Amino acid sequence: MKIAVDAMGGDYAPAEIIKGVELARDAYSDVEFLVYGQEEQVKPLIQDDSRLTLVPATEVITMEDEPVRAIRRKKQSSIVLAANAVKDGEADAFFSAGNSGAVLAAGLLIVGRIKGIDRPGLTTTLPVLRKPDQSSFVMLDVGANADTKPFNVVQYAVMGQYYAQSIMHVKQPCIGLLNNGTEADKGDMAHQAIYQALASIDSINFIGNVESRELLNGAADVVVTDGFTGNATLKAIEGTALSMLKLIKGEIMSGGLGGKIGASMLKPVFKNVQSAMDYSQYGGAVLLGLKAPVVKTHGSSKAPTVKNTIGQIRELIETKSADQLVSYFANHTDEMAALKESLK
Structure with a gap:
């Protein structure tokens, strides 16, 4: 399984994000990582590139950026590129400790909602x-x-x-x-x-x-x-x-x-x-209802929390939780429609 990682998001990025990714990589032999970030900052931090691929991202979405505008304008940012990797089937999930609004917007606008949700x-x-x-x-x-x-x-x-x-x-x-x-x-x-x-x-x-x-x-x-x-x-x-x-x-x-x-x-x-x-x-916090796992951890997270969050993502991928939701809402279309009408 592959996880797309925003290396530039968070108070202690990229150092603590890379440390956490390497801890997770060493703990979970069945996980590979696509790490998106500014090459000159991230590459020197990588101690071992086994099952870890650095993908250059020239732009960064900061905590001060307006989320939707940033997603639409900063196409080469680590958040947008990581979300696109999931959309294009290159990765199974997306992880970030960055701008919460931007992560949510990327999940909704790029990864996409499950039909019926x-x-x-x-x-x-x-x-x-x-x-x-x-x-x-x-x-x-x-x-x-x-x-x-x-x-x-x-x-x-x-x-x-x-x-x-x-x-x-x-x-x-x-x-x-x-x-x-x-x-x-x-x-x-x-x-x-x-x-x-x-x-x-x-x-x-x-x-x-x-x-x-x-x-x-x-x-x-x-x-x-x-x-x-x-x-x-x-x-x-x-x-x-x-x-x-x-x-x-x-x-x-x-x-x-x-x-x-x-x-x-x-x-x-x-x-x-x-x-x-x-x-x-x-x-971290999971944005449920999307076609693939999108997980946002706290901005102040350090390496151990990053590792724990990746373990959580691994389990989400392994149990195919998104696929289960797709099946449920596909099989309960009439029931959901009736409930929606009754709640208007």
Whole structure:
């Protein structure tokens, strides 16, 4: 299998991207890499070019570039060339740590949507704390679409189910709808309609509404919501975790010698907490609903996270998750059309 890599995207690119690619190359003997980037910057960083081909890209899409305009104007950028490699069948998946909007735009405009899917959803995996039989859950959409229609959320449930089965290896994932209460009649009219639509789909295991305060307690294997709410929820979780760690550190530092001695004894505990909240261990965010895997990892990712994300992409390719979605939506055209009409 071949993965097209944008070597120029990310806060620590291209050095950490190349390090991560080489770690993944050494770990997975069945993966080859097409690495797109500026030759004068990338070539000196490559320690071993086994199963790694550098493809020159003279342009770079920066974090400041307007996504769609950049995709259309910077045809020789690492993001555009890598996405085109997937479109042309030269690579099986596309990976980047660069401009999120540009990666999403390249996925939509170049790689293309699966027929029958109105809007792809951005999917991330988050940790579940202190639940022995469940270590993580999937949430989508977490930011691909700021304006989402009820039918889009229904399709996210189907896509999320296949993702959980392929990557998390959950045979019958529990699907929950993020809402402001667990009762069936909670939420606005749109959420009530989504609830009824999800409850009518026999092929998914819909368990009803879930509240945001229960997400990290394992309320569901897959949580679906609109892109605006999903992105806000994700950032709230991230912000709370970071703030709590800073608060604890601040209290320790101001607690005098006794506090510092106590903290040194609890250091392994703090490391375990930090590790449990680090969702980068699960890889990047996947734009589900495209003809091939398009995966965006955090801009601050370093080599270990790049390696983990490539492992995630490898599994997406190996399990043919995109092909499974193509088959599902091709075989449920009438059901999806009826649901879409009912949600207008």
